[in-house]
Amino acid sequence: MTTHRAASPSLIDVARAAGVSTATAGRALGGYGQVRAGTRERVLAAAAELGYRTNGLARSMITGSTQTIGVVVTDVANPFFATALRGVTDVVQPAGFEVLLANTGSAVEAERRAITVMSEKRVDGVIVAAAQPSQGAHLKHAIDLGVPIVLLDRQVAGVADADSVTIDNEQAAADAVAHLLELGHRRIGVVTEAGDRLAGLRGAGNRRKGLFPSAVRLRGYLRAIGAAGLEIDEGLIGSARYDRDSAYDATIRLLARDDPPTAILCTDNVLASGAFRAAQDRGLRMPDQLSLVGFDDEPWTTLVRPELTIVEQPTYDLGTRAGRRLLDRITGARDGRTVHVQLQAKLLVRGSTGAPAAR
Amino acid sequence: MTTHRAASPSLIDVARAAGVSTATAGRALGGYGQVRAGTRERVLAAAAELGYRTNGLARSMITGSTQTIGVVVTDVANPFFATALRGVTDVVQPAGFEVLLANTGSAVEAERRAITVMSEKRVDGVIVAAAQPSQGAHLKHAIDLGVPIVLLDRQVAGVADADSVTIDNEQAAADAVAHLLELGHRRIGVVTEAGDRLAGLRGAGNRRKGLFPSAVRLRGYLRAIGAAGLEIDEGLIGSARYDRDSAYDATIRLLARDDPPTAILCTDNVLASGAFRAAQDRGLRMPDQLSLVGFDDEPWTTLVRPELTIVEQPTYDLGTRAGRRLLDRITGARDGRTVHVQLQAKLLVRGSTGAPAAR
DNA sequence: CTGAAAGCGCTTACAG
DNA sequence: CTGAAAGCGCTTACAG
Incomplete structure (x- = not known):
């Protein structure tokens, strides 16, 4: 039972169905501006009827924000980065941001490509665990283009304006x-x-x-x-x-x-x-x-x-701190000052260490 | 030395600088259509000069493709999903696709939100390890809206039109x-x-x-x-x-x-x-x-x-197979037939199993 | 509170 | 090979 699938309905379709302008339909659906309660209901009903979903691309193009951040790591399968990544998502998703993930396999060229693509997709910022901490020209370039960057786990040479969250x-x-x-x-x-x-x-x-x-x-x-x-x-x-x-x-x-x-x-x-x-x-x-x-x-x-x-x-915290710092950069107080957070590790003494045997 | 950052230059700016129309500039930069070599060079030079980067949002809005897939898992920090995710990225990134990642913590509500947002961001398809295999209404809804879905690791009740890649x-x-x-x-x-x-x-x-x-x-x-x-x-x-x-x-x-x-x-x-x-x-x-x-x-x-x-x-393969299947759905032969791949696991006999002691 | 119009930055027919 | 024009689907001043 495959029904013929019409093109996804747009705001124009919803507005027409509800008998209002697209501006009003947009306000009702987007939750911005003022709309009378009755009008809003009519619009929402029409939208539901038509199976309308906002086109995030169009919205982002206008608002200048994609509500998406990039995360670039060398290897997601590594438990260290997987855990840090979980920390990032746990902070960022509740704040209404999505995560665009890239795996570089420690290749600078792959990292360069990832940063470029993310920048073209207009992510609001990027968290990156650099493939080669000695090579940061492409990161600096992105920052100069206006993409906020938070370095994770590795400080990178030649990237002055990036925040960083690392372990001591x-x-x-x-x-x-x-x-x-x-x-x-x-x-x-x-x-x-x-x-x-x-x-x-x-x-x-x-x-x-x-x-x-x-x-x-x-x-x-x-x-x-x-x-x-x-x-x-x-x-x-x-x-x-x-x-x-x-x-x-x-x-x-x-x-x-x-x-x-x-x-x-x-x-x-x-x-x-x-x-x-x-x-x-x-x-x-x-x-x-x-x-x-x-x-x-x-x-x-x-x-x-x-x-x-x-x-x-503190691997998980590494992620949460990086996420929070990037959100601060993006939304709140852009005080401009570059911040370098350094978390302390903790020695857990267990059975494998003891006094050396007398000889 | 913070220079005043002008708004990101658009194709119009590049076209003007190169003395061509935006259509031509777009063709030169986007690698589509026909452009004379000399013209292309002038455009590329102007673009480099201005620090131009394509606006992927605008491009996607027109082409109808974001070159992005969604991946929804219950817990990225779990080595199983981290490894499968690595498999997905290894297949999908070389093909020119990015990965939008969502972590649900096994909450269906979070999964529903993730699917909705991804759909609004117009991902080209989604791979999902369902939070609750018994609850798939929201997945079916997304499929009906035209979003291809490949189920990972779990078959979901009530989702007929989704491919799946699971382990036996x-x-x-x-x-x-x-x-x-x-x-x-x-x-x-x-x-x-x-x-x-x-x-x-x-x-x-x-x-x-x-x-x-x-x-x-x-x-x-x-x-x-x-x-x-x-x-x-x-x-x-x-x-x-x-x-x-x-x-x-x-x-x-x-x-x-x-x-x-x-x-x-x-x-x-x-x-x-x-x-x-x-x-x-x-x-x-x-x-x-x-x-x-x-x-x-x-x-x-x-x-x-x-x-x-x-x-x-075969955890890594689970990811690569799911990625490949989704790419097939998106690009190539959309034969429409739903495919269910089931991979075989392998028993590795080591020292912890042997004959029971006589009693 | 609502609407007409402009515009975000591209690509796509259509002409030439 | 190149350009003028239309249009993707929204949000944003601006008027009323």
Whole structure:
């Protein structure tokens, strides 16, 4: 029973059916301006009768607002971004905004395209977790065109006028190392994605912009080790790619040293899972023979034995704060001042960390 | 150095600067129609000079296409939907479509609003993981208005004209039970969200529509038990809410029976994590004293000891298939026939299942 | 409170 | 290949 589908009725059709002008029909349907109650009812009845729905494109073209924000992430399937995204939607949807989502797969070119398209679709603003924090020219360009941008999780080099909501990753990693130092560890290893950035991080520079969170965490590790008066031993810095197997290998290498670390910090949840497996396969008792610290409170960290000590990031809040900040930019007080929110992570001490075994 | 920002330049401005008509400027910029190479260059130069960007709203209003699809899920933070969503974006973005995302929190009212707004924004189609598979009136309404819909993960009652892409959950659960039966188990328990649907499932009905995946899985369990000639023992059906603690409690209750199950199937990944913890806390050796089967290949399932036997759902593919199907509906062969794709899950046998201990 | 008219920024026939 | 004109479906001053 496929009925012939007429073109979607427009305001003109509704107005005609209700015997009013399109201006009046628009006022009744759009909830703006003044309309007599009786008139409104007649219009609404006609609209319902015809199956009318507002054309949001036409409305947006006139009002200059789409009630839509863009969200650009590197990987929605990553629980970190999925959770932050949930935070964004939970704040933004009740305020009457929709979310246009783009996944970049960490490719700057894809990010550039996404920003362009979103800008052409006239989103009211964009939240972006940059693919490459060192490359922000296209973001600056968008800002110059009048698109408000809030950076999520990564500060980007060369983008002065964007707000940002990030986690204090340097302090988070330093806290974890401090915990291990306090337990008496002196040879503390790290499994990290940012091993290749080591030279730059050891320099005097203290910029946050342009660095991936993993690099900032590595700097926190270096800082804490240095603050304790210990030498930085590059042999304790295990480089890995962003996957479990690579972290597994890096951990095995660290443990194979003549003088292996008694504790290891992993700068990420995925890396931690690889390190945990490596410790398991090596038959090391945790925490006696090896203490381990990871990032993110994922389900597995409390299912394994011992439970994993972790740095808990306020991931959901990261999203809500970014959403709220963007809404403020769009609607309310456009005081113009650029805001950089930095949230604190929390060390959750569990069974995988303890004093090193006496030797 | 805040320069005064002029209103975004329009095609008229570009045309004037290039000394051509708006029609020609539009053709040069939009890549449609015929334009002489020299003319095109002049127009592009003028556009670049002025910082012109196409107004997608105006374009969409005329062309009747927004190159945007809606995706409606209950919870983006759930790894299942996050992964499926990634599948959708990976298919749809390269084809030139953007994704408008809505999170419903399983509330039908939120879903209704999301569909309405998306429809008003004139998305070209919508993929929806229904909040309540039993309630589909608003979806049917949208379809009648001309919005193509592809159902994801859940068939919905009363929505005849929507395509669907789902997983064969009944077969998946039945396979898991068959595996346990083959190992020699006779008292097989189940921890499920759908315990309250039991009466309806035991009836003769064989509809898939209107049921949550958990309910379909429970039916698979019932079918497999019945097919083996065993009695359904309602005492072996542990009801839980959708959280780890509730599953933990349900498992503890099952294990406290005089005649406890020797194996347990969990109809979901979250429930499985609770059941695993319960088995751990009870000090039960797996698989000897208890065999356990879960759903979804989450990281934790290979980090715990023993590793968990699971039913692996093709979650990412669920998204890619739904995306592709919707694109087909929108662009290509609108043959009109409604398509129901059902993907098969795969049992991954690992250490948590084995023959029951002799007693 | 209501309406006639203008206009948002494009694309699309239609002529040339 | 190019342009003048119409039109997509709304909202917004402006009058009354």
